[in-house]
Amino acid sequence: MFEYESPRARFENEAMPHLKDLYRTAARVVGDSARAEDVLQETYLQAWKSFERFEPGTNCRAWLYKILFHCISHQRRKFLRFPLVNMSQETNQFVEASIPYQAPVPESLTDQEILAALDRIPADFRSVVLLTDVEEFAYKQVAEILAIPLGTVMSRLSRGRKLLRGHLANVAKEYGIHGRS
């Protein structure tokens, strides 16, 4: 027998399970948990308002991420004018130039150290690394979510990964961490 499901119930069933992943991505990109909460609330409001345009059976998670990055970009430009967590461009260029392609990264690094290194890479690169390596989206989906060309996704991912390795290697060196790399 056909069971009617209200739009709100359908929205909650489809969209709410992705809330934690979205929050963690938002927190890493904007660098602040309160701002991440604000962005997430806005994302869900926007998603609910445009839910009638969402095609059932398509990728709800990718759709929500697209809205999330749109909200981050919108809030950053129009309202909050908050800077995304970044090191200076010069520092990143210096790190990028000074690291070999496969900088050795010891296994004994803690999660906090890994996150700190992630936060030090430029936001544009970080977003691509998060979507590709953490959330496991395909390159094409990342391009759609961030509204950038596929080639840009690949170059940002390559440079983002390289910078991450470089920062992790530097952290390990600073704290005298050694081990199998």
Next chain:
Amino acid sequence: MDDLELQHRLRGAVHGVPVPPGLQLKIGRRLRRPPAPWAQAVAAALVVAMAGAVAYQDGYLRLTPSSQASYIASLTHEVNVTMRGPLGDHVHCAVFREYPTQIPTLAQLAAGLGSFRKLVQAVDGRGPAGYQIVMAHECGFEGRAFTHIVFKSGARLLSLTITRQTTPAPAHIQEASVQEATAQRFQLAETSAGHYRICVISDLPEPENRATLIRMAPSIRNILNNT
């Protein structure tokens, strides 16, 4: 640590970040919250303002003489010169007017028409279904004198105006010729009767407005010819 291991560690580190307790509840509540009262008030004000603007453009809410005059001027430019007087007179005398709750008797109405008093009796019952005469008077608009009878049905109005013309139309044209025009929501139908022009103005559809004129014209011609 190779790339795959690094990705694995990175995924674990990001997914290990705690999510604030109650976040899902907070977002759920936000989604269920009705729009802010101020937003509803702004939306309501916008609707009222837009409705007011449309009503004003349509000639309603013209409360001052100058705004009424500007509305009549904008209307009358949409019709030819001979119809401007009747249209202006209809809007000036019939539309922008408050009617008494007690409708005058036919005798009282006829008393306002002087030598054309028989017109009231002649056109009574010849208006569209449901319309009855509520006013009959002699008036002037922009220097032209009119005999003016107003029919009303609810909020809808119909005017019959009769005015002198300088050159009488030939008899064979008088009977056949009906000129029509439309100005916004108003429909006009006009014909000649010797030295007079007879015009019906209403917000009825064009055929109904014309039919009213054709229904009234013979008895009006009869009176005009014998006056």
